[in-house]
Amino acid sequence: MDERERRWAQLMQGALAGDSAAYERLLREIAPALRLVVQRRLARLGAPTAECEDIVQETLLAVHLKRQSWRSGDPLGPWLWTIARNKMIDHLRRRGRRVEVSVEDFAEVLAAPEERPGTEAAEVEKHLALLPEKQRDVLRAVAVEGSSIGETADRMQMTQGAVRVSLHRAFASLSARLRNDG
Structure with a gap:
């Protein structure tokens, strides 16, 4: 058993004996080590490393609940x-096999949509006014x-998922109206 393992084992023994300082020190020592391991594994799997902190927090909670x-x-x-x-397996299963790619990464490559003739600002406002x-x-x-989705979610006190759903519904509604009008 190496020095780190020995120290962690002693801290956990102290924590189990009721030493809250030992438990706090243990958590402070294992959190960065967990973060490093989880980031490396996520990167190796091609999953977003931004999800690392969620997995680390879930792991620390499980350590707390299962320490006995x-x-x-x-x-x-x-x-x-x-x-x-x-x-990590649980997290990736919940996430599914989707790959998330930011549209901003491709903004310069994507062709700009052609403007529809007659879509003046007043007409846009008229259509926007019909939305919830x-x-x-x-x-x-x-x-x-x-x-951004995140900025909008923060400003409107919504989750990012709720912002995406509202945005999708708004676009779908506007698209249907414009098809009917055109």
């Missing part, structure tokens, strides 16, 4: 890495003002 299952005298590392591995308020506000923020 660790066998004193065993090295802590293998027990910890198993929990982290399982949390939340959809109108989201569409205006993202498509007109150029705010």
Whole structure:
């Protein structure tokens, strides 16, 4: 057992005995190690490394909830890495096999849509006015003002998923209206 393993095992033994300072120190030491391992594994799998912190937090919570299952005298590392591995698998399963690519990465490559003749600002406003308020506000923020999904979510106190749904519904509604008008 190496020095780090010995130290972690001693800290966990202290934590299990009720030493809150030992438990806090253990968590402070294992969190960066977990972060590094999870980031490397996500990168190796081609998954977004931005999801690392969620997995680390889930792992730390599991360590807290399952700390009684660790066998004193065993090295802590293998027990910890198993929990982290399982949390990463759970996270990736929930996420599914989708690959997320930011549109901003391709903005210069994508052809700009041709402007429809007659889509003056007043006409756009007329169509926007027909949308429900939340959809109108989201569409205006993202498509007109150029705010990101995250910025819009923060400003409107919505989740990013809710902003995407509202934006999609607004575009679908406007598209249907424009088809009917044209």
